[in-house]
Structure formats: structure tokens, C-alpha cells
Amino acid sequence: MRVVVLGAGLLGVTSAYYLQQLGHEVTVVDRHATPAAKARGRVAPQGGAPTPQCSGADSTGTGSTLGRWAKLRAGMRRHVSRLVDRAIGARPQRDPREHLVRLAAYSRKSARVLREEGGLPQGSRVGGLLNVFTCAEAFGARLARAPHWSELGCEEQLFSADDAIRMEPALLAMRAKLAGATYSVEDPARDPAQFAASLVFMCRAAGVRFLTKHTVVSLKDRDGRIDRVELLDPAGQPMTLRAQAYVLALGASSVPHAEYLGVDMPLRFVREYIVTIPVKDASRAPRVALRDVQGKLRITRIETPEGDQLRVTATVRAGLEEDREPDSDRFDAILRRVEKLLPGAADTARASLATEMHAVSTNRLPMIGKTRLPNLFLNTAPGTPSWITALGAGKSIARIVSGLRPELQFAFRSL
Numbered sequence: 001m002r003v004v005v006l007g008a009g010l011l012g013v014t015s016a017y018y019l020q021q022l023g024h025e026v027t028v029v030d031r032h033a034t035p036a037a038k039a040r041g042r043v044a045p046q047g048g049a050p051t052p053q054c055s056g057a058d059s060t061g062t063g064s065t066l067g068r069w070a071k072l073r074a075g076m077r078r079h080v081s082r083l084v085d086r087a088i089g090a091r092p093q094r095d096p097r098e099h100l101v102r103l104a105a106y107s108r109k110s111a112r113v114l115r116e117e118g119g120l121p122q123g124s125r126v127g128g129l130l131n132v133f134t135c136a137e138a139f140g141a142r143l144a145r146a147p148h149w150s151e152l153g154c155e156e157q158l159f160s161a162d163d164a165i166r167m168e169p170a171l172l173a174m175r176a177k178l179a180g181a182t183y184s185v186e187d188p189a190r191d192p193a194q195f196a197a198s199l200v201f202m203c204r205a206a207g208v209r210f211l212t213k214h215t216v217v218s219l220k221d222r223d224g225r226i227d228r229v230e231l232l233d234p235a236g237q238p239m240t241l242r243a244q245a246y247v248l249a250l251g252a253s254s255v256p257h258a259e260y261l262g263v264d265m266p267l268r269f270v271r272e273y274i275v276t277i278p279v280k281d282a283s284r285a286p287r288v289a290l291r292d293v294q295g296k297l298r299i300t301r302i303e304t305p306e307g308d309q310l311r312v313t314a315t316v317r318a319g320l321e322e323d324r325e326p327d328s329d330r331f332d333a334i335l336r337r338v339e340k341l342l343p344g345a346a347d348t349a350r351a352s353l354a355t356e357m358h359a360v361s362t363n364r365l366p367m368i369g370k371t372r373l374p375n376l377f378l379n380t381a382p383g384t385p386s387w388i389t390a391l392g393a394g395k396s397i398a399r400i401v402s403g404l405r406p407e408l409q410f411a412f413r414s415l
């Protein structure tokens with residue numbers, strides 16, 4: 001079957017790889033020159049919130065393709081179809097975290113297979129991620145969930161405060177506040193750029209065709225199915241692409257297209273604060289990545305051309321129009337928390353701030369599965385910075401498009 005994957009982000013690329021493996025003829029479209037550009041660090045962080053375009057409009061802003069009538073039509077369709085789509089859309093029956101645990105476990109298994117086959121590099125920078133709890137009650141709740149999550153495939157090890165300090169001596173200064181920790185080896189720290197580049201290589205080797213520098217303008221439906229995709233080629237000339245099935249993997253830009261077609265995509269935007277702080281005392285700086293569960297920070301030590309640095313990230317809800325400016329109080333609060341957790345490790349006076357917007361689904365689960373249009377599928381909004389879940393999402397959507405049952409129990413849409 002001919003399948004068009006819209007978007008060459010990590011989700012589009014993994015979908016394409018597994019679709020090709022299942023025998024389809026796959027074309028991936030992306031406006032960027034480099035597939036998986038974001039994961040490969042080729043897209044600079046932005047300051048403002050991405051405002052979804054009006055329904056079906058050209059998301060590059062190179063000219064609206066819809067007149068007022070089309071917008072009105074889209075609005076009406078959206079209203080009616082949202083109800084239908086909600087009715088068929090899967091609702092997680094359990095704690096959404098359980099679905100994520102299963103998706104991550106399935107993805108790790110898929111990664112191992114690709115590594116054994118030689119497609120994915122072994123990854124030499126495995127440092128792991130230590131989830132640090134400073135609240136005894138929250139750690140107790142995590143301990144209580146441990147047997148069940150372990151059955152679901154979670155591979156996190158449970159650490160007492162002393163074990164955590166043995167693993168990461170930089171935590172010694174906060175020994176009195178430390179309730180415990182969990183540790184996972186398989187973490188995004190495995191180098192997302194290398195991961196993404198390998199996947200693109202594997203796609204090309206398998207015969208996936210990439211149409212880069214091509215912008216998706218709109219998806220046109222006819223008789224209840226997607227009939228064609230309208231694009232702009234690198235010279236800005238309109239062109240049309242037809243296939244038997246379409247996977248929408250445009251990240252946040254999927255929203256206007258889905259809405260125009262009356263497909264409900266309940267997303268919200270979060271602002272990620274990315275604070276970079278030069279390391280002042282290497283002996284006090286962490287070697288493994290830390291997630292401060294109560295402070296909601298993720299701290300990674302990175303080597304940059306400017307030297308040894310801590311990259312501290314925090315995610316907060318953001319509105320579309322408001323909250324366009326980063327909050328300086330939050331920046332200060334992040335610095336205070338870093339100083340409290342790792343006193344003397346970093347030179348907070350020389351910290352710098354960047355922010356990035358991400359779309360996450362309202363239930364925090366990736367949107368993977370069918371829509372009310374039988375030849376349109378979704379793979380978007382992973383809702384987590386974990387790269388590794390992309391493999392499970394891509395493998396599952398490839399099976400769903402092919403009419404096969406996914407190998408994973410998950411809150412897939414419309415199954």
C-alpha cells in the first residue's frame with residue numbers, strides 16, 4: 001500500500017521505518033531540509049508560543065488557502081465530528097502513567113532488537129537517570145506501585161537515600177532531605193541526535209522516500225476519506241500527493257489540519273524553561289542525569305564548547321496568547337532550587353535562559369491510532385521528552401495502518 005507520512009519528526013520517522021518494514025511504499029513529507037531536525041538539534045529553541053493556524057490554513061504563513069466559507073464549513077464539521085470522534089476515541093481506563101510505562105517497555109524492547117540487528121548504535125554515553133524524591137510520602141507511593149509497574153515492564157531500580165548517594169555522590173549535600181530515588185539506565189541521555197540520525201539512515205536504507213523542504217498546506221477529504229494532500233514544493237509551487245493511507249505526524253502543527261477535518265486533538269501547550277549554568281565545582285556536579293521529582297526539574301551535565309555546564313529544564317503550562325514572555329520569578333526559583341539540591345556545584349550568577357514550547361495531549365498520553373476518516377491515522381504528541389517511546393509509537397501505528405493488532409496494550413485511539 002502507498003502510505004504518506006506527514007512530518008519527519010521522530011514520530012514520523014519511526015512510523016515510516018516500521019511501515020516500510022511491513023511492506024508498504026512510504027513517502028515522508030517535511031518542510032525542514034533535515035529529517036528529525038529537532039531531535040538532531042537543528043532547530044533553535046523559540047521564545048513564543050506556537051499559535052495554531054486557523055483550520056487547514058497554510059501553517060507556514062505563505063498564504064491562506066481557505067476562504068471564509070471554507071472556515072465556516074470547517075467550524076461546523078469540527079463541532080459535529082468532535083462529538084463522533086470523542087465517542088470513538090479511546091479513553092484510558094487506568095492511570096495514564098501505566099500506559100506510558102507499557103509504551104516505554106515496548107519501546108525499549110524494540111530498541112534492543114534494532115541494536116542487535118545493528119541498526120541502532122549501542123550508545124556509549126549511557127549515564128542513566130536518577131529520579132530523586134525529597135518527599136517521603138511521594139517516595140512511599142512510588143514504592144507501593146513498584147511491584148505492579150515492574151509487571152508492566154518498568155525497569156527502574158529502587159534506591160534508598162544512601163544507595164542514591166553511592167550512585168551519585170553529588171547528592172551528599174542534600175542527604176538530610178533525600179527520601180529515596182529510582183534509577184533507570186535506558187534514558188534519552190543515550191543521545192537523541194545519534195538515535196534520530198540512525199533512524200533516518202535506516203529509513204533511507206529500507207527505501208523510504210523523503211520529500212524534504214515540502215510544506216503541507218492542507219489535507220483534502222472526499223466521501224469520508226482523505227483524497228489527497230496539497231503541498232508546496234521547495235520552489236513554492238503547489239503539488240498534490242495521493243496515497244491509500246496517511247499518517248499525521250506534524251507535531252503541534254497537526255492540530256489545525258486535524259481540526260479542519262473534524263478530528264479531535266485535545267492538546268495543550270507547555271513552556272519548557274531551559275536554564276544553562278556553568279559548572280563551578282566539578283566534584284559537586286552530578287555525573288548522571290537527575291530528575292528532581294518534587295521540584296519538577298531535570299538536571300543534566302553537558303559538555304559544550306563553552307565548557308562543563310548543567311542543563312536544567314522545567315516544564316509549565318502555557319496559554320496560547322498569554323504567557324508569551326518567560327516568567328523571571330520562575331527562572332529565579334529554578335536557580336534557588338538548583339543551589340539547594342547541589343550547593344556550590346554551579347555558578348548560578350552566570351546562568352542563561354532559553355524557552356521552548358511543546359504540545360502535549362491533555363491526558364499526557366501520545367495520540368496514536370485511528371480517526372473517524374478510515375485512511376487517516378495519528379501519531380503525535382508524545383507528551384514527554386522521552387525519545388525512546390517514539391519506537392513503540394511508530395511500530396504500533398505501522399501495525400494499525402496495516403490492519404494488524406498492535407502488540408501493546410495501550411490507550412490507542414479508536415481501537
Ligand SMILES: Cc1cc2nc3c(=O)[nH]c(=O)nc-3n(C[C@H](O)[C@H](O)[C@H](O)COP(=O)(O)OP(=O)(O)OC[C@H]3O[C@@H](n4cnc5c(N)ncnc54)[C@H](O)[C@@H]3O)c2cc1C
Pocket residue numbers: 006007008009010011012029030031032036037038039040059060214215216217249250251252253270272315358359360379380381382383384385386
Ligand atoms: C517538556 C518536553 C520537552 C521536550 N524536549 C524536546 C527537545 O529538546 N528536543 C526534541 O526534539 N523533542 C523534545 N520533546 C519532544 C518533542 O516535543 C517531540 O515529541 C519529539 O521530538 C517527536 O515529536 P514529533 O515527531 O511528534 O514532532 P516534531 O519533532 O515536532 O516533528 C514534527 C515535524 O513536522 C514538520 N512539520 C510541521 N508542520 C509542517 C508542515 N506544514 N509541512 C511540512 N512539515 C511540517 C516539522 O518540520 C517537524 O519535522 C519534548 C517534549 C516535551 C513535552
